[in-house]
Amino acid sequence: MAKSLRELGEGGVISIFREAASSDGLGPGMAIGDDCAVFQPAPGQQSLISTDMLVEGVHFRKDTISARDLGWKALAVSISDIAAMGGTPRAAFLALGLPAWADSTLVHELKTGLMDCARAYGARLVGGDTVSTPGSLLLCTTLLGEVPGGMALLRSGARPGDLVYLGGVVGDSAAGLFLLSAQDPVPGTENFAPLLRAHQRPQPQVELGRLLASAGLASAAIDLSDGLLSDLGQICQESGVGARIDLEALPLSRQAMDLAGRVGRDPLDWAVSGGEDYVLLFTVPPASEKRMLSLCRREMGLRPSRVGEIRSEPGLSARRGAAWRRVVPAGFDHFRP
Amino acid sequence: MAKSLRELGEGGVISIFREAASSDGLGPGMAIGDDCAVFQPAPGQQSLISTDMLVEGVHFRKDTISARDLGWKALAVSISDIAAMGGTPRAAFLALGLPAWADSTLVHELKTGLMDCARAYGARLVGGDTVSTPGSLLLCTTLLGEVPGGMALLRSGARPGDLVYLGGVVGDSAAGLFLLSAQDPVPGTENFAPLLRAHQRPQPQVELGRLLASAGLASAAIDLSDGLLSDLGQICQESGVGARIDLEALPLSRQAMDLAGRVGRDPLDWAVSGGEDYVLLFTVPPASEKRMLSLCRREMGLRPSRVGEIRSEPGLSARRGAAWRRVVPAGFDHFRP
Numbered sequence: 246m247a248k249s250l251r252e253l254g255e256g257g258v259i260s261i262f263r264e265a266a267s268s269d270g271l272g273p274g275m276a277i278g279d280d281c282a283v284f285q286p287a288p289g290q291q292s293l294i295s296t297d298m299l300v301e302g303v304h305f306r307k308d309t310i311s312a313r314d315l316g317w318k319a320l321a322v323s324i325s326d327i328a329a330m331g332g333t334p335r336a337a338f339l340a341l342g343l344p345a346w347a348d349s350t351l352v353h354e355l356k357t358g359l360m361d362c363a364r365a366y367g368a369r370l371v372g373g374d375t376v377s378t379p380g381s382l383l384l385c386t387t388l389l390g391e392v393p394g395g396m397a398l399l400r401s402g403a404r405p406g407d408l409v410y411l412g413g414v415v416g417d418s419a420a421g422l423f424l425l426s427a428q429d430p431v432p433g434t435e436n437f438a439p440l441l442r443a444h445q446r447p448q449p450q451v452e453l454g455r456l457l458a459s460a461g462l463a464s465a466a467i468d469l470s471d472g473l474l475s476d477l478g479q480i481c482q483e484s485g486v487g488a489r490i491d492l493e494a495l496p497l498s499r500q501a502m503d504l505a506g507r508v509g510r511d512p513l514d515w516a517v518s519g520g521e522d523y524v525l526l527f528t529v530p531p532a533s534e535k536r537m538l539s540l541c542r543r544e545m546g547l548r549p550s551r552v553g554e555i556r557s558e559p560g561l562s563a564r565r566g567a568a569w570r571r572v573v574p575a576g577f578d579h580f581r582p
Numbered sequence: 583m584a585k586s587l588r589e590l591g592e593g594g595v596i597s598i599f600r601e602a603a604s605s606d607g608l609g610p611g612m613a614i615g616d617d618c619a620v621f622q623p624a625p626g627q628q629s630l631i632s633t634d635m636l637v638e639g640v641h642f643r644k645d646t647i648s649a650r651d652l653g654w655k656a657l658a659v660s661i662s663d664i665a666a667m668g669g670t671p672r673a674a675f676l677a678l679g680l681p682a683w684a685d686s687t688l689v690h691e692l693k694t695g696l697m698d699c700a701r702a703y704g705a706r707l708v709g710g711d712t713v714s715t716p717g718s719l720l721l722c723t724t725l726l727g728e729v730p731g732g733m734a735l736l737r738s739g740a741r742p743g744d745l746v747y748l749g750g751v752v753g754d755s756a757a758g759l760f761l762l763s764a765q766d767p768v769p770g771t772e773n774f775a776p777l778l779r780a781h782q783r784p785q786p787q788v789e790l791g792r793l794l795a796s797a798g799l800a801s802a803a804i805d806l807s808d809g810l811l812s813d814l815g816q817i818c819q820e821s822g823v824g825a826r827i828d829l830e831a832l833p834l835s836r837q838a839m840d841l842a843g844r845v846g847r848d849p850l851d852w853a854v855s856g857g858e859d860y861v862l863l864f865t866v867p868p869a870s871e872k873r874m875l876s877l878c879r880r881e882m883g884l885r886p887s888r889v890g891e892i893r894s895e896p897g898l899s900a901r902r903g904a905a906w907r908r909v910v911p912a913g914f915d916h917f918r919p
Contacts (some may be wrong), residue, residue, distance in 0.1 A: 251918055281663050281734075284629040296722070300716070302715075303715060343638055374634050378637050385711075394622070467642065578591050
């Protein structure tokens with residue numbers, strides 16, 4: 246039976262996570278129970294650190310994601326940041342803010358989803374913080390990863406002439422959110438499970454990031470969280486370049502196109518500014534293109550999609566049909582709804 | 583003139599922190615602007631990581647702390663965790679949740695306080711996240727520090743017979759909060775500035791922690807955040823021991839005793855369960871006591887206070903007058919108000 250937070254107490258909440266964490270076989274000094282976690286990167290490795298805050302009512306709603314999927318997603322978004330730098334996720338921290346309606350079932354479900362994700366990607370939960378909140382459920386994840394010294398993929402390395410690649414389909418997550426938020430039921434929803442899964446259980450491309458970094462094949466990389474144009478805009482800004490995107494080359498899933506057709510939407514809207522795809526966008530010097538493609542195919546059975554080109558003129562242009570048009574990134578901005 | 587969040591946008595908020603951070607002379611790969619920060623501990627050092635979430639209405643109220651002090655305190659509480667393990671703070675991350683009432687002045691003040699604290703302790707701001715919240719102002723800080731390999735002070739090393747020491751006075755922060763929350767004005771408030779400062783601008787004992795760790799003088803340590811008995815209880819639990827505390831030996835400030843006298847309170851209540859003192863509590867094997875005291879005096883001009891003893895019987899006892907009585911920690915529990 247579910248226990249209230251009052252029955253659990255702070256120690257009870259912590260022990261739910263602690264049992265999960267310690268059963269994972271942590272080394273000494275890596276376990277929950279001290280003021281800090283201790284972390285030692287392997288020789289020759291640098292640490293990568295990413296932190297992300299998810300707020301109920303802003304990043305998620307209780308009616309569009311289960312607690313278990315939320316636990317998965319809270320860690321997955323940080324894993325995706327590590328993936329974008331070419332790193333391997335190692336040690337995770339969860340600062341959890343619980344509102345009055347939370348109970349032991351919620352905490353168990355969050356933990357289960359988070360630990361599922363940690364195990365799937367070889368990370369360990371090693372610390373965190375537990376607090377009460379007067380309003381929303383809050384999850385702030387911090388993740389430490391490792392990357393061989395000097396090999397991290399940065400946003401700032403894109404050069405004019407580099408080719409823009411996507412590691413997977415875009416728009417599925419936004420299509421899934423559309424389905425979950427739809428007022429009227431959409432017929433054939435049972436065929437759209439992959440779209441819901443893309444939104445609720447994103448699969449960060451750790452293996453791809455690691456391959457690109459270790460082989461020195463990408464000049465810059467980012468994970469798609471805010472939206473394709475917005476995130477590509479980040480690479481352009483940090484690299485001091487511009488870019489062209491061929492919208493007709495964007496890899497869309499059959500399910501997203503099918504759903505868009507049924508509900509009279511343009512699937513490219515989901516792909517271009519939907520966000521939360523958590524696939525990698527990366528730039529490749531033309532001389533490395535062939536090797537990158539053959540390595541991805543051989544090592545991962547993956548065929549990344551070429552969707553554009555880096556240009557020296559600042560700003561973004563997009564083509565659909567014949568003409569290139571200037572576009573302004575319309576990704577998610579927390580303060581400009 | 584203050585700008586609204588809508589005028590600032592997410593990029594505007596980030597750039598306020600980014601300017602402060604980059605003016606601090608970061609090395610390559612340490613600056614804000616990538617998916618992760620890159621961190622390389624010096625040779626022979628281990629990384630320490632701590633994360634803390636502060637929630638408006640739970641950890642602070644707008645009317646008892648200024649935005650600048652809040653920025654200081656948000657980082658100071660994490661620095662104190664690093665201090666408790668004997669480490670040196672290095673790289674800070676701030677995940678910031680801004681409600682609709684926030685504006686550019688608030689963001690600037692938070693940044694100024696946080697950067698003041700970072701500079702005072704030799705840490706750098708290197709990353710974070712910025713989100714909107716439907717309710718409370720939220721600050722989740724993550725701090726990376728360094729400690730020489732294998733030298734971290736843990737909670738689990740206390741042994742029966744070890745002496746319990748405090749690195750500074752206790753109760754000032756709770757006395758300061760009492761003043762700030764008082765319905766009626768307390769006469770002579772101008773004399774109580776140190777109490778307000780203890781609550782609003784805590785000074786973590788990094789130097790003390792480092793000294794204890796590097797000289798191998800403490801068997802266990804913790805920083806006082808939840809309250810003396812509660813935090814000592816943590817050490818006992820992790821070490822599988824109990825403890826006796828001599829309440830008459832607790833170091834109280836003149837101002838806290840003065841205030842308590844004026845308002846008819848027992849200053850020991852503030853000292854024992856007030857919390858947020860952010861001084862170190864540590865245990866010392868009897869054979870190391872003399873050397874610890876002389877090192878603290880010589881290196882820091884500090885005289886830690888001996889307040890109790892570790893015992894093999896589990897549980898806590900406290901003495902005030904002749905008799906020892908069993909006590910149950912009454913520190914802050916987020917879910918048991």
